[in-house]
Structure formats: C-alpha cells, structure tokens
Amino acid sequence: MDQSNDLSTLRMVGISKRFPGVLANDNIDFEVKAGQVHGILGENGAGKTTLMKILYGLHQPDSGEIFLNGKKVEIHSPKAAGDLGIGMVHQHFMLIENLTALENVVLGLPTKHPPLLDLEPARNRFNELTKEYDLHLTPSSPVWSLPVGDQQWLEILKLLFRNAKLLILDEPTAVLAPKQAKQLLSTVRRFAQEGRAIIFISHKLEEMKEVVDCVTVLRDGHVVGTVDPKEVQSAQLAQMMVGRDVFLDRRERAPYKDKKEVLVIEHLDCLNDRKLPALRKIDLTVKSGEIVGVAGVDGNGQRELAECITGLRQFTGGTIHINQKPVDGVINDTTLLGYIPEDRHKTGLVLKFTVEENLILKTFEELPYTKRGIIQWHEIRQKADALIKEYDIRTPNSMVPVNHLSGGNQQKVVVARELSNKPALLISSQPTRGLDLGAVESVHNFLLKERNRGAAVLFISTELSEVLTLSDRIIVMFNGEIMGDLNAEKVDVNLIGELMLGHREGLEATP
Amino acid sequence: MNYKINKLDSTRLLDIGGLVLSGGRPILAIILAFLVSAVMIIIQGANPLEAYSAMLRGSFGSVAALANTCVRAAPLLLGGLGVALGVKAGLLNVGIEGQIYVGGSAAAAVGIMPIPVAPWLHLVLAVSAGFLGGAIWGLIPAYLKAYRGVSEIVVTLMLNYVGIQLCSLLVHEPSPLAEKGAFFPQSPPILASAQLPILIKGTSLHLGIILGLIAAIILAYVLFYTPFGMRTKMIGQNPEAARYAGVNVKKQTVVALILSCGLGGLAGTGEVLGLKLRLFDYFSGGLGYDAIAVALMANSNPVGVIFSALFFGALRAGAGKMETAVGIKAPIVQVIQALAVLFVIMIGFVEYNRKSKQDKRKEQMPEDTIYGSELNK
Ligand SMILES: Nc1ncnc2c1ncn2[C@@H]1O[C@H](COP(=O)(O)OP(=O)(O)OP(=O)(O)O)[C@@H](O)[C@H]1O
Ligand SMILES: [Mg+2]
Numbered sequence: 100m101d102q103s104n105d106l107s108t109l110r111m112v113g114i115s116k117r118f119p120g121v122l123a124n125d126n127i128d129f130e131v132k133a134g135q136v137h138g139i140l141g142e143n144g145a146g147k148t149t150l151m152k153i154l155y156g157l158h159q160p161d162s163g164e165i166f167l168n169g170k171k172v173e174i175h176s177p178k179a180a181g182d183l184g185i186g187m188v189h190q191h192f193m194l195i196e197n198l199t200a201l202e203n204v205v206l207g208l209p210t211k212h213p214p215l216l217d218l219e220p221a222r223n224r225f226n227e228l229t230k231e232y233d234l235h236l237t238p239s240s241p242v243w244s245l246p247v248g249d250q251q252w253l254e255i256l257k258l259l260f261r262n263a264k265l266l267i268l269d270e271p272t273a274v275l276a277p278k279q280a281k282q283l284l285s286t287v288r289r290f291a292q293e294g295r296a297i298i299f300i301s302h303k304l305e306e307m308k309e310v311v312d313c314v315t316v317l318r319d320g321h322v323v324g325t326v327d328p329k330e331v332q333s334a335q336l337a338q339m340m341v342g343r344d345v346f347l348d349r350r351e352r353a354p355y356k357d358k359k360e361v362l363v364i365e366h367l368d369c370l371n372d373r374k375l376p377a378l379r380k381i382d383l384t385v386k387s388g389e390i391v392g393v394a395g396v397d398g399n400g401q402r403e404l405a406e407c408i409t410g411l412r413q414f415t416g417g418t419i420h421i422n423q424k425p426v427d428g429v430i431n432d433t434t435l436l437g438y439i440p441e442d443r444h445k446t447g448l449v450l451k452f453t454v455e456e457n458l459i460l461k462t463f464e465e466l467p468y469t470k471r472g473i474i475q476w477h478e479i480r481q482k483a484d485a486l487i488k489e490y491d492i493r494t495p496n497s498m499v500p501v502n503h504l505s506g507g508n509q510q511k512v513v514v515a516r517e518l519s520n521k522p523a524l525l526i527s528s529q530p531t532r533g534l535d536l537g538a539v540e541s542v543h544n545f546l547l548k549e550r551n552r553g554a555a556v557l558f559i560s561t562e563l564s565e566v567l568t569l570s571d572r573i574i575v576m577f578n579g580e581i582m583g584d585l586n587a588e589k590v591d592v593n594l595i596g597e598l599m600l601g602h603r604e605g606l607e608a609t610p
Numbered sequence: 611m612n613y614k615i616n617k618l619d620s621t622r623l624l625d626i627g628g629l630v631l632s633g634g635r636p637i638l639a640i641i642l643a644f645l646v647s648a649v650m651i652i653i654q655g656a657n658p659l660e661a662y663s664a665m666l667r668g669s670f671g672s673v674a675a676l677a678n679t680c681v682r683a684a685p686l687l688l689g690g691l692g693v694a695l696g697v698k699a700g701l702l703n704v705g706i707e708g709q710i711y712v713g714g715s716a717a718a719a720v721g722i723m724p725i726p727v728a729p730w731l732h733l734v735l736a737v738s739a740g741f742l743g744g745a746i747w748g749l750i751p752a753y754l755k756a757y758r759g760v761s762e763i764v765v766t767l768m769l770n771y772v773g774i775q776l777c778s779l780l781v782h783e784p785s786p787l788a789e790k791g792a793f794f795p796q797s798p799p800i801l802a803s804a805q806l807p808i809l810i811k812g813t814s815l816h817l818g819i820i821l822g823l824i825a826a827i828i829l830a831y832v833l834f835y836t837p838f839g840m841r842t843k844m845i846g847q848n849p850e851a852a853r854y855a856g857v858n859v860k861k862q863t864v865v866a867l868i869l870s871c872g873l874g875g876l877a878g879t880g881e882v883l884g885l886k887l888r889l890f891d892y893f894s895g896g897l898g899y900d901a902i903a904v905a906l907m908a909n910s911n912p913v914g915v916i917f918s919a920l921f922f923g924a925l926r927a928g929a930g931k932m933e934t935a936v937g938i939k940a941p942i943v944q945v946i947q948a949l950a951v952l953f954v955i956m957i958g959f960v961e962y963n964r965k966s967k968q969d970k971r972k973e974q975m976p977e978d979t980i981y982g983s984e985l986n987k
Contacts, residue, residue, distance in 0.1 A: 429854070449848045
C-alpha cells in the first residue's frame with residue numbers, strides 16, 4: 100500500500116484541461132522533487148488550482164500524463180492521490196464547522212474497529228504532532244470557534260496525519276497574519292528537510308523568495324518559465340506573471356478638501372461568536388476622503404468591528420452613526436455603505452448563483468433591475484457585462500455559476516458589486532486576499548479612487564505593508580481595543596509592530 | 611412589455627437546456643422502476659407487458675382515462691409545488707398531508723355555507739378559504755422556524771396528525787360542519803355554487819388540474835422573474851449571504867413557508883370542492899406524502915413537478931384497469947412509485963460520483979463528503 104514512502108520525483112507532462120469557454124491548462128510540464136519546495140506563481144485564473152486539482156485527482160486532464168518516480172500513474176480520486184502520498188490544502192477551507200478539530204482531522208480515515216470511532220489514539224497523535232510542530236491547537240474545540248489561522252494549521256495537520264509525502268499548499272498564507280505566515284513558511288522549509296516535496300502557491304513574491312527552491316510561472320494556462328526566485332528581481336517575476344510592470348508602493352495623494360465625518364463610533368462594545376467581549380469601548384471617526392487602515396493580528400476584533408458597522412452584528416453598548424444615521428440593523432442602502440466581507444464564500448457570495456446574480460445581489464430590487472415587480476434580466480446582464488469589463492473579471496460570460504471562477508476572480512465579483520454604487524462609506528475587510536499582483540494593484544487603485552471621490556474608507560488588513568501603502572491614517576487593534584491612531588504619512592513601522600502585540604510603551608515616547 | 615425578445619430567449623433557453631438534462635434522470639429512473647416491478651409481476655404469475663399495457667390504457671387510453679389521470683394528478687401537483695417552493699427556500703415542508711385536511715376543511719366550511727353572493731364569487735371565496743386555511747396552518751411551523759429555530763421538518767410532520775384529527779373532529783357531531791344524522795362522519799354536500807366546475811361532461815375532471823397548472827407556471831415565473839423568487843432562492847442557498855445582502859431572512863422564511871403550506875391547502879381544496887364534494891374523515895389518505903415524492907422526483911423544478919405529478923396520477927389511474935385485466939393488485943403502483951423515486955436519488959448519486967471523478971466537483975465541497983452528501987443539497 101505504502102508506496103508513498105519513496106516519493107522522489109513527480110512529473111506532470113503535457114497536461115491540458117479545458118472548461119467550457121476557457122483553456123485552464125495548456126500543455127503544462129511540471130516537476131517536483133523530494134526535499135524541494137516548488138512554487139507556482141500566476142495571475143488569478145492562470146490555472147494554478149486547476150493543475151493542482153488534477154494532481155490531487157479532483158479533475159481529470161483532457162490530455163497529459165503524470166509520472167511518480169518515473170512510473171506512470173492515474174489519479175482518479177483524492178483517495179487515490181492520498182494513497183500515493185499526495186495531500187492538498189485547498190485555497191478555501193474544507194473543514195466541517197460543527198465538528199471539532201480532532202474530528203475534522205480523522206474524518207475519512209479508517210478506524211481500527213469499525214464501525215466504532217475510537218478517538219483516543221488519534222487524540223494522542225494529534226497532540227504529538229502539534230507539539231512537534233509547535234502548533235497551539237486544542238483537539239476538542241469546534242472548528243467554527245477557531246480563528247482562521249488555526250483553521251489553516253488544522254488543514255495542514257490533516258496532511259501530516261495522513262503522512263503525505265507531497266504537500267500541495269494552495270495559497271496557504273492568504274488568510275494568515277504575517278507572523279503566522281512566517282511560522283508557516285519555516286514549517287514548510289522543515290517539511291522539505293524531512294524529505295517531503297511541497298508545491299507552494301502564493302501571490303506574494305517575498306514569500307516565494309523566502310521559501311521556494313524554484314518557481315514556475317503560469318499565465319493563461321501555460322508555463323512562462325521556471326526560475327530560481329532568489330536570482331531574479333521581483334519586478335521581473337511580476338513581469339513574467341502579469342505581462343507588465345506592477346506598482347504597489349505608496350502613491351502620492353492630495354489631501355481631500357471637503358472633509359465631513361461619515362462614520363462616527365462611540366464607546367462601542369460587542370461580543371464575539373463565543374459570547375466573549377470582542378470590542379471594548381471603541382471610539383473611531385472616519386471622514387470623507389480618507390482611508391483609515393486597520394492594522395492588527397487577525398482575531399483582535401477587526402471582523403466584529405466591521406460587522407457592527409454594517410449592522411450584521413448586534414452590539415452590546417455604544418453607538419454607531421453613518422452620515423448621522425444610527426446603525427440599528429443590516430444596512431442595505433448601497434449608496435450609503437459598501438462592505439467587502441473577509442469571507443467571500445460564507446458571506447460575500449451565493450456560490451451557486453451566477454456571476455450576474457451575485458453582481459446585483461444587493462440591488463436586484465431596485466430600478467432598473469426590477470420594474471413593476473418584474474426582474475429585468477437584460478438590464479442585469481448589461482450591468483454585469485459592464486462591471487466584468489471595468490473590474491477585469493475573468494469569466495466566460497455573466498451566466499456561469501460564480502463557483503466556476505478562480506478564487507481571485509470571485510473576489511473581484513464582490514469588490515465590483517460593493518464599489519459599483521459609490522457608497523459614502525466603504526468597509527473593506529481583506530479585500531485583496533487571494534488576488535494576484537496586478538489585481539491587488541487595481542484594487543488599491545479602486546480604493547484610492549473611492550477616497551479621492553470623497554468616500555470614507557475603512558481598510559482592514561492583516562497585511563501590514565498594504566495598510567502602510569494605502570492608508571491616510573492607521574489604527575492598530577489589539578484585543579478589542581484601539582492601541583493607537585497614527586498618521587500614515589510619517590509612521591514608524593516598529594511602533595506599529597509593538598502596538599499590534601499590545602505594547603503601548605512606545606507610544607508615549609514619540610511626540 | 612416589449613423587451614428584447616432575443617435576450618429573454620437566451621435566458622429561457624438555458625433554462626430549458628437544464629430541464630432537458632434534469633429530465634433525463636427521472637425518465638431513466640422510471641424505466642428502471644418499471645423493469646424491477648416487472649420482475650414482481652412475473653413472480654405473481656402475470657405478464658408484465660400485458661399488465662403495463664392495461665395500465666397505459668387505464669391512464670391514457672381514452673378520454674375518460676385521461677380525465678382520471680388528471681383528476682388524480684391535481685392534488686399531487688398542487689402539493690408537490692408546495693414542497694418544491696419550500697425546498698427552493700431551503701425548507702422541507704413534509705406537512706402537506708395536514709395542510710390538505712386543514713385547507714380542505716376551510717374550503718368545505720365556506721362551500722356548505724349558503725352565502726348570498728354570485729355563484730362564481732362563492733367558488734372564489736371557498737377556494738381562497740382553502741388556500742388561507744393551509745397558509746394560516748403554516749404560520750405555526752413558520753414562526754417556530756424563523757423565530758425559535760425549531761426544525762420545520764419536525765413541526766410540519768407532527769402537525770399532520772393534528773390536521774387529520776382536526777378534520778375528523780369537524781365531521782363528527784356536534785360539530786357545526788357535520789351533517790346531522792348521517793350514517794358516516796361527513797359534512798353536508800358542497801353547494802353547487804362552490805363546486806369546481808367539471809371540464810368534460812361525463813367524467814369527474816374538475817378545474818383542479820387547471821388550478822395546478824396555473825400555479826406551476828406562476829411559481830416558475832415568480833422564482834425566476836421576481837425579487838421574491840430571488841430572495842427565496844437566496845435564503846435557500848446561503849442564508850448568511852442573504853442577510854448580508856439585506857434580505858430579512860426571518861420574514862422571507864415565514865412568507866415562503868406560509869405560501870408552501872397554502873399550496874398544500876389548495877391541494878385539499880381541489881379534492882373537497884371538485885371531487886369528494888363533501889368533507890369526509892380521512893379523505894386524503896396519504897396524498898400529502900406522495901406530494902413529497904412528486905417534488906423529489908422533479909428536483910423541485912416547478913415545471914418538472916407538472917410532469918412528475920402527471921406520472922404519479924397516471925400510475926394510480928391505470929392501476930384499476932391493470933387489476934381487472936391481469937389480476938395484479940393495485941398497490942403494485944405504490945411499489946413502482948417508490949422505486950422510481952429511489953432510482954432518481956440513486957442515479958443522482960451515481961452521476962455525482964462519476965462527475966466528481968471526471969471533473970465537475972464543486973470547489974467548496976469538503977473533500978471528505980464527496981462520497982456522502984449530494985442528497986441534502
Ligand atoms: N469547475 C470549473 N468549471 C468551469 N471553469 C472553471 C472551473 N474551475 C476553474 N475554471 C476556470 O479555469 C480557469 C483557471 O482557474 P483556476 O482556479 O485554476 O485559477 P487559479 O490560477 O487558481 O486562480 P486564483 O489565483 O484566482 O486562485 C479560470 O478561468 C476559471 O474560471
Ligand atoms: Mg486558485
């Protein structure tokens with residue numbers, strides 16, 4: 100059974116895969132070796148996930164072959180892949196929320212005495228592994244109560260549990276805070292030292308430089324080239340990937356003249372899903388024409404803050420006003436508020452709905468999409484086509500279900516919908532999560548454009564560099580409190596780092 | 611409304627394409643069900659071909675047969691639509707049986723009352739009463755589901771027993787609806803002005819099937835062309851996203867479930883005002899449960915429900931003829947019916963597994979449920 104022990108090379112040759120309307124993989128050659136971390140870079144929709152799903156047995160290629168240690172293999176299902184020692188962490192979580200961490204890990208594994216489920220040995224193994232890799236996971240906590248970072252570790256733990264020899268990690272750091280990402284990267288290196296092979300997908304060039312031995316760049320389904328990222332310039336990589344130069348540094352901006360207070364929060368208190376205090380007496384004002392960046396390690400109240408402002412979460416104390424109107428329920432006036440939620444699958448999209456339905460998810464009852472009680476599909480389609488063009492959403496047409504789009508393009512659907520009605524206040528939670536460099540650049544441009552138009556923008560991101568380049572003001576959240584409110588033009592990065600960890604001392608030192 | 615027809619067509623075409631695809635599954639299931647049942651017929655010593663051809667004659671062979679098929683299909687159609695609407699909203703209304711009794715009772719109450727209005731208005735009032743009866747009955751599970759988080763499946767199922775007994779109570783003296791001194795527990799006859807008109811003289815084909823067809827078309831239209839339909843599908847697919855998009859999920863749940871139950875009420879109304887012409891104890895005898903199968907078979911597509919209701923109706927209509935022709939007892943049709951539904955589910959399962967191997971697997975499906983949970987989709 101266990102051929103997995105001697106996985107030394109895996110080669111994919113001439114892989115092609117066509118979906119209705121797109122050639123997702125076009126004659127791709129690809130090779131990984133044990134002890135190596137092999138990166139894949141590429142724009143949203145370039146075909147990275149598709150290639151990995153073929154390797155993991157979730158898709159069958161239209162043509163092409165896979166060789167394991169030089170021997171041809173057919174991978175018909177994830178189970179077959181598992182038997183070959185291949186494991187995959189998907190771009191979107193595949194955990195069952197109501198089960199505990201441990202139950203999720205053992206799910207699908209054979210038990211010793213079926214049909215009985217004896218979790219004890221598994222629990223021991225779980226604890227051993229978490230100790231070995233220095234993870235702080237409790238086997239008995241239900242998944243829904245875990246922060247995203249822990250959920251990601253849980254996904255990886257699933258692979259270790261199955262003793263995978265080839266680990267496919269599809270954008271594993273997209274949902275992680277920088278510190279967590281660091282830990283993940285060093286763990287990935289450790290996996291390589293243990294003799295495993297790792298395929299690592301990410302949109303972040305620094306991560307690539309840090310962790311991979313070589314990187315294959317895909318564009319429009321074909322291989323552009325395979326290079327050692329330490330030997331080429333970032334700009335060159337970006338060029339290979341997007342086909343043009345990308346600018347992600349801080350941009351010049353004129354102060355907005357006609358400043359009004361748009362969002363006013365006073366003494367806000369609220370509880371998280373576990374009914375523990377998530378926000379403690381928050382005061383915050385966001386004015387028109389400014390981007391307020393929210394920095395902080397994930398899980399320090401950012402999500403709850405966004406949900407309170409948008410009316411999705413009831414708060415236990417304090418007040419929130421948007422343009423003088425108190426928030427006391429879900430706001431569905433899209434000219435008042437746009438909200439890019441952090442979890443596009445759970446909140447932002449109805450996955451089985453089409454792209455066009457998702458693009459008008461909030462406005463379908465308004466003119467001209469509904470006239471005299473009847474939905475005007477041709478109007479919707481026109482609007483959708485315009486948005487698809489404006490926001491460069493890669494999709495065969497507006498009538499495909501949104502879950503057929505690549506992850507980054509799904510995100511663009513949400514961004515397009517939320518910006519399209521020119522909201523007075525824009526709350527964006529991790530809006531660039533999972534986007535390629537070119538798309539990140541365009542989202543930054545869109546947000547700046549909103550700011551220059553006079554929108555008040557609250558920009559929540561665990562990506563500190565992004566907060567630094569985009570914000571006019573930066574607030575740092577820690578443990579449900581605002582640790583500091585800083586001018587982004589002349590900010591001290593180290594100070595922010597300290598504040599993110601809850602150390603206020605540095606604040607008094609600076610004038 | 612002079613929209614650009616061609617644009618509309620492209621949408622419709624997609625729909626029809628989907629329907630043809632999803633239509634293949636039930637047809638294959640039906641064929642399989644007939645094949646398996648043929649074995650049972652052979653075991654009972656009859657020729658299945660003869661049995662089936664007798665059945666065919668009994669359901670489609672003459673005007674009378676066709677009328678019979680439609681009469682039997684009518685309550686299944688209305689009830690099936692009720693279930694289908696619920697499913698679209700992510701709600702499983704298994705209480706059609708109870709709603710049939712309550713709706714039927716309400717319709718009968720108005721139908722036996724000599725109201726001094728034009729005859730057509732009397733009929734309209736009686737039918738509306740039937741719909742409202744079911745809908746108001748539906749307030750109980752709707753409220754409990756939306757505001758108390760109680761499973762609608764449990765509540766609607768339990769209310770079936772209550773509905774059946776409620777009707778029973780109403781037709782026994784001293785209830786004002788019971789006929790004085792009757793041999794059977796029953797109501798006085800429905801007044802002529804409140805009866806559903808007969809469509810073909812000499813048959814019992816009443817307006818019920820037309821009501822069902824209209825309801826199916828309206829429902830299909832509402833689901834695709836109205837904000838209400840959009841909201842309904844949204845709460846069925848992803849309630850969290852619906853809430854985020856500004857849908858009042860509780861209210862939408864209540865309204866969708868009430869309408870679903872109202873359709874159940876209409877199913878009973880047709881039986882009472884069109885066929886039985888009185889309110890009887892136990893007059894439905896399980897139609898409401900078959901309605902669930904009808905919706906399942908059609909994958910809750912309103913247009914599909916028309917066909918699956920007609921299929922179920924035809925089975926029942928043909929059963930009698932088959933019994934007299936080859937001596938196979940009528941309940942064999944229950945077997946065929948059940949097998950057809952099981953095969954639909956099984957084919958769906960097999961198809962899904964095959965597809966997931968081929969490629970079509972949805973990105974968000976957890977890996978470990980590939981072999982498990984197509985059913986609760
Ligand atoms: N199941 C599917 N059905 C139809 N088209 C699909 C399906 N899965 C992917 N595609 C299409 O194939 C192309 C490649 O998608 P893929 O998910 O591999 O991109 P990706 O490189 O992983 O992008 P991202 O960085 O956004 O995750 C896209 O155009 C996408 O729309
Ligand atoms: Mg991807």
